[in-house]
Amino acid sequence: VSRTATAALSALGRRIAEPPISWLMKQTLEHPGLISLAAGFTDNPSLPVAETSKVLRELLADSGAAQVALQYGSTPGDAALRQLTARHLQALDTGRTTRNVSPAWSPDRLLITHGSQQLLYMITEALCDEGDIVIVEDPTYFVFLGIAQSRALRCRGVPLTPQGLDLDALERLLDSLHRAGDLKRLKFVYLVTYHQNPSGLTSTLANKRAVLTLLRHYERRAGHPIFLVEDAAYRELRFGGKDVPSLLKVKGAESRVIYAGTYSKPFATGIRVGFGVLPEALFTTMARIKGNHDFGTAHLLQQILVGALASGRYDAHLADLRVRYAHKAAVMKAALLEHFPPFVEWCEPDGGLYFWARLPGRMKTGRQSRVFREALAGGVLYVPGELCYADDPSRDKPDCEMRLSYGGASEKLVPEGIRRLGAVIRAHA
Amino acid sequence: VSRTATAALSALGRRIAEPPISWLMKQTLEHPGLISLAAGFTDNPSLPVAETSKVLRELLADSGAAQVALQYGSTPGDAALRQLTARHLQALDTGRTTRNVSPAWSPDRLLITHGSQQLLYMITEALCDEGDIVIVEDPTYFVFLGIAQSRALRCRGVPLTPQGLDLDALERLLDSLHRAGDLKRLKFVYLVTYHQNPSGLTSTLANKRAVLTLLRHYERRAGHPIFLVEDAAYRELRFGGKDVPSLLKVKGAESRVIYAGTYSKPFATGIRVGFGVLPEALFTTMARIKGNHDFGTAHLLQQILVGALASGRYDAHLADLRVRYAHKAAVMKAALLEHFPPFVEWCEPDGGLYFWARLPGRMKTGRQSRVFREALAGGVLYVPGELCYADDPSRDKPDCEMRLSYGGASEKLVPEGIRRLGAVIRAHA
Numbered sequence: 001v002s003r004t005a006t007a008a009l010s011a012l013g014r015r016i017a018e019p020p021i022s023w024l025m026k027q028t029l030e031h032p033g034l035i036s037l038a039a040g041f042t043d044n045p046s047l048p049v050a051e052t053s054k055v056l057r058e059l060l061a062d063s064g065a066a067q068v069a070l071q072y073g074s075t076p077g078d079a080a081l082r083q084l085t086a087r088h089l090q091a092l093d094t095g096r097t098t099r100n101v102s103p104a105w106s107p108d109r110l111l112i113t114h115g116s117q118q119l120l121y122m123i124t125e126a127l128c129d130e131g132d133i134v135i136v137e138d139p140t141y142f143v144f145l146g147i148a149q150s151r152a153l154r155c156r157g158v159p160l161t162p163q164g165l166d167l168d169a170l171e172r173l174l175d176s177l178h179r180a181g182d183l184k185r186l187k188f189v190y191l192v193t194y195h196q197n198p199s200g201l202t203s204t205l206a207n208k209r210a211v212l213t214l215l216r217h218y219e220r221r222a223g224h225p226i227f228l229v230e231d232a233a234y235r236e237l238r239f240g241g242k243d244v245p246s247l248l249k250v251k252g253a254e255s256r257v258i259y260a261g262t263y264s265k266p267f268a269t270g271i272r273v274g275f276g277v278l279p280e281a282l283f284t285t286m287a288r289i290k291g292n293h294d295f296g297t298a299h300l301l302q303q304i305l306v307g308a309l310a311s312g313r314y315d316a317h318l319a320d321l322r323v324r325y326a327h328k329a330a331v332m333k334a335a336l337l338e339h340f341p342p343f344v345e346w347c348e349p350d351g352g353l354y355f356w357a358r359l360p361g362r363m364k365t366g367r368q369s370r371v372f373r374e375a376l377a378g379g380v381l382y383v384p385g386e387l388c389y390a391d392d393p394s395r396d397k398p399d400c401e402m403r404l405s406y407g408g409a410s411e412k413l414v415p416e417g418i419r420r421l422g423a424v425i426r427a428h429a
Numbered sequence: 430v431s432r433t434a435t436a437a438l439s440a441l442g443r444r445i446a447e448p449p450i451s452w453l454m455k456q457t458l459e460h461p462g463l464i465s466l467a468a469g470f471t472d473n474p475s476l477p478v479a480e481t482s483k484v485l486r487e488l489l490a491d492s493g494a495a496q497v498a499l500q501y502g503s504t505p506g507d508a509a510l511r512q513l514t515a516r517h518l519q520a521l522d523t524g525r526t527t528r529n530v531s532p533a534w535s536p537d538r539l540l541i542t543h544g545s546q547q548l549l550y551m552i553t554e555a556l557c558d559e560g561d562i563v564i565v566e567d568p569t570y571f572v573f574l575g576i577a578q579s580r581a582l583r584c585r586g587v588p589l590t591p592q593g594l595d596l597d598a599l600e601r602l603l604d605s606l607h608r609a610g611d612l613k614r615l616k617f618v619y620l621v622t623y624h625q626n627p628s629g630l631t632s633t634l635a636n637k638r639a640v641l642t643l644l645r646h647y648e649r650r651a652g653h654p655i656f657l658v659e660d661a662a663y664r665e666l667r668f669g670g671k672d673v674p675s676l677l678k679v680k681g682a683e684s685r686v687i688y689a690g691t692y693s694k695p696f697a698t699g700i701r702v703g704f705g706v707l708p709e710a711l712f713t714t715m716a717r718i719k720g721n722h723d724f725g726t727a728h729l730l731q732q733i734l735v736g737a738l739a740s741g742r743y744d745a746h747l748a749d750l751r752v753r754y755a756h757k758a759a760v761m762k763a764a765l766l767e768h769f770p771p772f773v774e775w776c777e778p779d780g781g782l783y784f785w786a787r788l789p790g791r792m793k794t795g796r797q798s799r800v801f802r803e804a805l806a807g808g809v810l811y812v813p814g815e816l817c818y819a820d821d822p823s824r825d826k827p828d829c830e831m832r833l834s835y836g837g838a839s840e841k842l843v844p845e846g847i848r849r850l851g852a853v854i855r856a857h858a
Contacts, residue, residue: 004710005654005708005710005711006710007654008556008656009555010557010561012555012558012718013556016714017717018717019721021720021724041501047496049489049492049495052489052495052729053485053489053495056482056485056489060478060482061482063478066476066478066481067473067474067476068699070477070481070697071470071476071698071699072698073699114543114722115723115724117721118723121721121722121723125439126439126442127439128439132439143721143724146720146721147721187439223436224433224434224437225433225437255434268500268729269728270499270727270729270732271499271727271729272723272726281433284447285438285442285445288447289442289445291448292575293543293546293547294701295546297701298543298727299698299699300697300699300730301727301730303699
């Protein structure tokens with residue numbers, strides 16, 4: 001008889017794998033002096049210390065408001081924050097700020113969460129059983145793949161183009177799922193639509209709309225709605241290009257689109273507040289799941305955001321942040337031009353935190369590769385591209401790419417990290 | 430073909446029921462002027478506004494520390510908070526404060542969560558598949574029952590005595606599970622050991638130890654460890670009696686006991702920080718689940734607790750809080766003596782937030798009962814006792830009890846609420 005704890009674990013408990021993040025952090029700890037271009041951390045000096053101080057001072061000076069902030073809130077989230085968030089999203093999508101929010105961005109369908117990560121987790125709980133299928137981008141956000149792995153979801157990757165999901169490939173996949181009788185297991189498509197993690201690409205509205213139309217077309221065969229999760233985590237970290245409206249703006253989309261947003265990246269990652277705009281038919285279920293998780297997002301954190309948004313400090317901070325990331329991206333670009341050999345392909349992001357670089361096919365970048373190990377020995381860490389691809393049996397994982405972040409490392413270390421990495425790549429050319 | 434969202438839901442999504450909390454809150458909203466003795470809210474005027482202000486002022490004045498607080502932390506939690514928490518628990522269990530913590534309370538096995546509720550949720554994820562069995566107290570914390578319901582766990586209730594779990598009844602249950610071949614589905618026993626929600630009872634150390642010994646005895650037949658979750662949410666809200674050590678103090682218990690603690694109730698419910706001390710064999714799995722939920726508890730909240738604990742403000746606040754709850758409990762007791770007829774049984778708590786009252790068997794208190802409906806019409810809300818009993822097919826749910834909280838309502842409203850309720854009960858006598 002086994003007395004080991006493993007024998008008592010659930011299927012999920014037995015299955016859940018070490019997340020790449022832990023493994024990458026371990027490398028950082030074990031290699032002092034390492035420059036990490038891997039972490040998706042935001043820029044430390046740009047964190048809103050002064051803004052948060054002011055907001056908190058005002059909040060806590062009013063003892064009535066302070067008591068409310070230090071007490072439980074309601075499960076879906078603070079009414080003022082839901083209202084401000086709905087208004088904020090409407091303004092992003094339409095350019096218009098009005099006191100009344102149109103139903104497309106209704107605060108009644110808005111759920112506040114501990115970061116958008118928690119929202120993604122709860123979406124899989126609400127929609128997916130073991131073996132259910134989720135379509136993701138090739139490449140995609142690797143922490144989402146970790147959720148899927150632990151919950152035994154089958155992910156299918158569709159190539160990402162500069163406009164968004166490859167529509168022909170998506171249609172072929174939907175067709176093949178239909179032929180295999182698997183369409184009924186397809187629950188949603190997960191898209192990171194702005195300054196994508198890891199590729200930096202932003203999907204066009206036309207592309208997103210076409211994806212939605214295609215999904216609608218296959219719904220009859222699926223026997224249920226196929227939802228589209230639009231993860232807009234990096235949307236507000238735009239420093240170039242034009243803003244693209246979200247699918248919330250598309251008429252009739254509100255019954256199929258789950259918009260995942262966050263205040264963590266644009267304001268402060270230590271204040272974990274994210275949100276989802278949900279189809280009405282999913283709202284109650286998701287709110288119940290949220291209630292079982294934690295009754296609702298920490299009220300004090302929500303009140304900080306209310307103060308920051310209502311006072312205009314959020315917008316002012318964001319304007320500074322954009323200038324700062326534009327500068328750091330330019331620093332990384334200059335370093336890439338100087339230190340990377342021309343056979344490495346990359347393109348310039350106009351927002352977010354990442355460059356995505358592609359080496360020639362024969363040069364592997366994975367965790368076991370010589371490039372990765374020598375980079376580590378040479379004092380620089382990146383996210384191996386292979387981690388960003390779903391375990392999709394229908395194709396091999398590309399493994400000659402790397403995600404390079406200019407978020408966490410300082411302006412001095414970014415070029416030095418790229419110089420070290422460039423030297424390793426050149427040595428293998 | 431169904432196009433409704435329901436058809437796309439997971440089994441969990443289809444199953445999850447409305448939580449009693451939502452239903453109770455709805456009653457509050459729909460009945461203006463209602464005095465709620467139902468909410469498990471803490472006392473608003475006692476919330477640590479001044480303490481939190483001072484801690485935050487100090488924290489945010491140091492821009493290095495402030496940046497750390499506003500940045501991501503690590504998934505298991507802030508190292509300083511884990512260390513302070515381990516020391517705090519050791520001091521509670523032994524009365525000794527030492528810089529070095531003995532392995533029984535090791536910070537290495539400590540996981541910081543968004544309230545202890547999140548920890549409870551993740552325990553069920555790590556250990557339980559659908560249909561697995563959890564033993565709970567009769568009565569128990571109803572929100573835990575909500576988690577179990579949504580995850581299709583089978584809960585079995587064992588009566589609670591003034592010393593803790595009824596050991597004979599527990600043994601009979603374990604025997605019957607064994608005979609039915611169900612012992613392999615039993616994953617853990619869930620106990621709320623201090624000033625229990627809802628009964629107010631505190632388990633003795635001897636009782637907890639006996640439960641653990643009994644579980645060990647049945648482990649061989651189960652084929653795996655049977656864990657014991659000691660939920661100590663109300664432990665620090667003690668205003669009478671003696672402190673009782675937790676099972677962490679018992680030699681050898683650390684491989685079977687999951688200690689669930691929280692700073693929410695003793696400090697501020699709006700600062701949602703809880704924690705678990707886990708068996709080493711479960712730690713990695715639980716940390717991975719936490720990573721998938723949200724990467725780690727909001728760093729700013731953790732830093733507030735670090736500041737409060739390290740400065741002594743936490744302890745000072747707690748001392749005030751105990752005086753305050755002792756007073757509010759005395760106010761409710763006096764009102765019960767004055768307004769409740771003598772045939773209603775209740776006993777005086779020496780901590781926590783609740784009185785638990787038992788009416789004669791013929792007087793039902795459930796949501797559909799005349800007592801409940803007339804109480805609502807008369808302007809007072811309580812938690813019907815039936816909500817605190819698991820759906821255990823082996824017994825009927827007692828339905829003539831009520832949970833009465835002196836936490837949220839003011840000292841003026843507590844006696845008025847009890848007066849209203851007493852009048853309804855007398856009218857039905």
